[in-house]
């Protein structure tokens with residue numbers, strides 16, 4: 048039984064993000080509880096809302112007979128060590144074991160793979176590993192993301208299409224590959240244009256989409272921010288009224304996002320998905 052403060056019962060309906068925070072669960076776990084009927088919820092303006100009173104009836108899956116899940120930080124470090132040496136089967140073994148122990152595919156991306164890549168970047172910046180190690184790690188990460196892809200295919204009603212890509216000059220393709228799968232898992236269709244995407248490609252792709260939710264431009268290298276500002280205006284000039292988000296490693300605050308012309312900013316992968324969801328809701332109003 049989930050122990051809730053009495054103050055939360057009888058309160059206003061909660062968004063899934065708030066339920067996840069309250070219960071200390073991943074957003075996608077709560078979403079799955081709703082989709083599987085384990086947690087009652089109603090749709091209000093295309094968003095799920097949960098009555099706080101229903102949370103107290105939510106029972107965690109019994110732990111009996113299951114091994115305790117290993118600490119995700121420790122598992123992510125194991126994954127990092129396999130990535131750096133270019134050991135794809137070892138890396139997949141770590142992912143497979145984590146999923147067998149109950150890690151949802153979203154958590155594999157956001158709690159195991161992304162932190163491993165972030166640490167690899169820190170080690171490279173500190174001179175502890177070479178760029179060649181980073182290339183090897185990227186190639187294996189790419190393969191892991193591909194193997195996880197089918198886990199993010201969701202049947203049912205679609206929420207519209209997001210066009211993603213890293214901006215011109217930015218050679219990072221892994222961030223949008225990861226973000227793309229998180230969005231697919233949340234019911235969006237995604238067209239990921241990958242690394243180094245020029246303004247014209249964002250424009251021609253978005254112009255050909257039926258139910259466009261937004262264009263999402265990713266920038267990992269802060270040296271590119273001035274060029275991004277220009278690229279955003281080119282895309283906006285070609286597609287008036289377009290919803291557009293700029294995010295990624297180099298966009299580390301709402302101020303930076305606003306300065307390059309983004310319509311919003313969020314500080315976690317779950318919150319980015321929620322931001323696209325609110326844009327989808329706005330686009331059908």
Ligand code: B12
Nearest residue numbers: 164168172185217218219220221222263264265294295296
């Ligand atoms: C792998 C990697 C590379 C690979 C890329 C391979 C590939 N196919 O992607 C290679 C080796 C090519 C590379 C090259 C370079 N890299 Co590099 N790279 C990385 C590394 C280690 C991992 C990137 C990654 O995939 N991260 C995992 C993703 C999931 O995390 P994320 O980017 O934060 O993405 C999350 C959010 O930002 C968000 N998000 C993602 N996309 C979007 C889109 C939208 C619209 C929104 C709203 C949100 C969003 O969701 C994601 C999920 O959590 C990072 C370290 C790091 N901190 O990330 C450095 C890093 C980004 N690289 C860096 C640098 C400097 C470079 C180079 C300039 C190095 C050089 N001198 O050659 C070059 C070229 C850069 C260029 N012009 O493009 C720096 C950036 C500078 C900085 N101070 O922040 C970093 C941070 C390393 C560091 N610690 O210094 N890199």
